[in-house]
Every structure is written in C-alpha cells, then in structure tokens.
Amino acid sequence: LLSHKITVYLSKSLIISQNHCISLKITYYLTKSLIISQNHYTSHKITIDASKSLIISHNHDTSHEITIHATKSLHISHNHYTSHKITIDASKSLIISHNHDTSHKITIHTTKSLNISQNH
16 A cells, blocks of 8 residues: 555554555544554554554554554554654553554553563
C-alpha cells in the first residue's frame, strides 16, 4: 500500500496481516476485536483504536509516531519498533513481550494489570 492516508473503520472484527504499508497516516478504528500481524509499516503516524481486544504481533514499524489505544485487553508481542514516539494505552489488561524497541519516547498507561517481559 502506497498512499497518503489510510483509514479503516469497522464495527466488528478486523484482521490485518502480511502487508507492506508506506503511508503518511494510517488510522484503524474498531468497536470489537482487531488483530494486526506480520506487517511492515514505514508511515509517519499510525493510530490504532479498538474498544475491545487488540493483538499486535510480528510487525516491523519504522514510523515517526505510533498511538495504540484499547479499552479492554491489549497484547503486543514479537514486534520491532524504531519509532520516535510510542504511546500505549489500555484500560484493562496489557501484555507487552518479546519486542525490540529503539524508540525515542515510550509511554505506557494501564488502569488494571500490566505485564512487560523479555523486551529489548
């Protein structure tokens, strides 16, 4: 995908896998479950918002700014981030594991359980 702006809005479940995205702005809005796996992002700004479960795994992100928000469970694993700014917000459970982060600024916020393990 080579585009200026990508916006995806769905009221049910969404699976995004094995894509190569070079865009200025990518926005995902979901009211149910969202799975993002095995993608390569080189975008300026990525915004991911899911009101239920969100799974992000096996991605390679070289974006300037990444914002991830989930109102229920959030699972981030086996990703490679080389972004300038990463913001992760989950209102319930949050699991971050087996990631490689070389970002300038990382902000993690959760109101319930938080599990961070085996990250670089």
